[in-house]
Amino acid sequence: MSDFDGNFIEMTSYWAPPSSPSPRTILAMLEQTDNGMNPISEIFPQTNTSRDHDTDQSGQRSGLRERLAARIGFSLPTLDTENMSPLDAFFRSSTVPNSPVVAISPGFSPSALLQSPNMVSDSSQIIPPSPATNYGPPEMVETSGEDNAMTMAFNNDFPYQPYNVDLPPLEVFDDIPTEESFYIPSYEPDVDPIGTPLVASFESELGDIDPIGTPLVASFESELGDVDPIGTPFVASFESELGDDAHIDIISIEDSESENENKDEDDEDYQFDYEDEDQDVYLDEEEEEDEDNVALDDDAQPSAPKRRRFDQASNNIGATRTSKTQRVILQMETDEDNPNDGYRWRKYGQKVVKGNPNPRSYYKCTNNECKVKKHVERGADNNKLVVTTYDGIHNHPSPPARRNNTGGRNRSAGTTMPQNQMDRTSRLARDHPPPSRTPVEMRPFSSMAPQVDLTQVYMSGISKLPNIPVYQLNPGFMYRNDEPMMNVMPDGSDVYPMMNVMPDGSDVYGGIMNRLFVKFGVDI
């Protein structure tokens, strides 16, 4: 398959630190903060939320952010909303400041950033990757404000969009300079803020890449209609009624093999295509043979081996991961739970993971043809912090609406965790009941998502984010009720008020429906 496969080595090697410590190793290091060893709060003093509390916790505990940081190989600095530079500083700048961090001020959607002229799909407008960015840190797009915040960090194996050719080496992770971060100021339009969709998409360019340490370029497309026909969409939308304090972070988006291609296996867990041995840079020949054997013996031995490979792959985020899946880690800080991402999920497991009394719930997409999984957990120290990790790419549009109350316990989008569940399920968390969950109405999407090669993180529910200019995607694509999209911003230099497409227009959803498409084109 492909360009992507052919470049997988570059992808993995690109961001992997030289020493490539395993996530566990990193986690173990992080857990030594109680001993005064480089607490992550010191490394990233600007990082907010629960981390600061972790050192006060048991030594066995590590905050969710820490664990995420360990997984993704870096930590998320907190948005410095006080130092936002003007909006046009971004749009006018031909090159992005010397930082992988992109911070977006309150009210500004990353979609504007992602769809800025600097990030359009046109390869001519993509900043050429540089070997100097081999170990560049992940990208982050963060919005924040009094009431909401969003952070996106694009890292790991995912193609890296170098904002400039002089990104710092990995070692500077411990000193992500917020002052060098690229801030996008708040944009407070005069238009009605209700229901303005925000759309962002970005697509990786996995084509001609310098084989030596050249990061894969994540380009940002504004035209979903012109996408790589190969691949499948991953769409995650969040329609929950996030409260005013909603805080959403896309911690990590890592891209790798699309697993939904022509694989025709019964085991839905077995998502990876190992046909191209060149891709399996971390697998030796024997392992690959074993894997093939397992695939052949799928019916006879339906259980572990294949799943294990998947698990292994998907678990190894960062330097050691061998995953060929696409993973999006999305973090929300909100009282509301259960963000409806537009897909139906079946919960297949729950586990209390180390360092977090709150259990992690595992979900699979209910679509038989879809192998996308996700797991949801709340922060160890901040029950308002909900981290959803998506693995895989949906190969289907978001399902139609379901009738309410058609059986089952909970018809929410899949993250519901009844209050009493913990008491019965979580062996290690019986004393730590989760916060109450608010079921969220299943909201259908009028997704007409074609079988395109992209990954989209489709978020909404970020209340109070004002309208922002974005480019037009496919009209009606992924938009509720097929409402038209916002105006096209032809050159990115002007601010176009967008249409308010929130159908209900209720106060509850006022300002919601800011949406984000994250698109990764993976040429398979």
Add this chain to the structure above:
DNA sequence: CGTCTTTGACCCGCGC
């Protein structure tokens, strides 16, 4: 009755 959750057991990779 259909759909979904619950939950103990199991598997397997990794670290020691």
Add this chain to the structure above:
DNA sequence: GCGCGGGTCAAAGACG
């Protein structure tokens, strides 16, 4: 080799 930990399975149960 062993234990830990994360992820998954699948039967049973719950819900409307």
